[in-house]
Amino acid sequence: MSERKVLAVLLDRLDSLAPMGYNVGLHIRFATPMIYKSSYPEAWVEYYNAHSYYLRDPLVFWGVGVEGTTRWSAIPLPDPFGVMKKAAAHGLNYGAVSSYGPITSRSIVGVSRSDREFSDAELAELKEITIRLHIEAKPSSDLTRAQIEALQYVANGDRNSSAAVRLGITESAFKARLNSARYKREARSTTDADKKARDYRPL
Template sequence: MDELRVIEDRLKRLDHVSDWTFALGLHIRLANPTLSYLTYPKEWVDYYTEKQLVFVDPAVRWAISNQGICDWADISDGDASDVFGAASRFGLRFGKVIALGDLDRSFGFFAHPSRPITQEEIEQAQTLMQELHDLTRDALDMSEEELEALREIPVRS
């Protein structure tokens, strides 16, 4: 299996862990992911982008400063801009954050519409994220053309 197919396989496996949606940013550089994969509703992504919520999102703030797994409920006290409330209105009610890597960082933001994400689900996601992080480590040195092939990998069919 070539590298693109392996990455696509891991993304699809990540998508099938649960009936959740997610935003995955691999190899964050200067606050921007080298690769990103989204299954969040387009309406939420548009709203989040328009309101520039990345600058006040407690999940992003946590991911920048920590490694591991965090439940949105555990950081909701720091949500002065009500990002989690807005997310809930778009069906992203229960969420978890995964942050991994030391200097070369990757973040995953997972949300479920109707129930808390289980420990087993988030551990599977963490394992798959680590595999994706490792598989795409060379992305930092790729040409824009090579990156484009990785960016076009579909998460959902």
């Protein structure tokens, strides 16, 4: 089974576990996940992003600072911006969060429901899914942020010239980043490199 199919199966398990949706950020580096997926209510996602709550969310702070799995209600961090109350207003009344991996490449998964707290068995399942998502999505080599960006632009169909303009660098500098990323990923051809680059696109 391919990596993307395995990830899809694991996300299906999260769907079953979380009636109000889930939020997945895998291999967070430089404050950005390499893979991101959310099935929370669209209105909440839009509101959350519009207010940059990822910079203020106690769940994110907990996940970055602690490796483990817990219910939202058990997190002792302050919530001065009322993120959790606002989430509840969108139906996310109860939830759990799981964090796994080194601080330099942490994966954080959140799940929610409206009717009750998650059980201990459900927390154990969330932990297992988080660990498996982290392992399955592990990059095949350590790339720099610049190299990852270059691969993402290629995977999104950008031409080298337009990607360079968007990054504020010369086309030759962009090509150098792309070539070094391809070398690290052991891509044998442009087609192979583009296929590998898709690893860095949102699911």
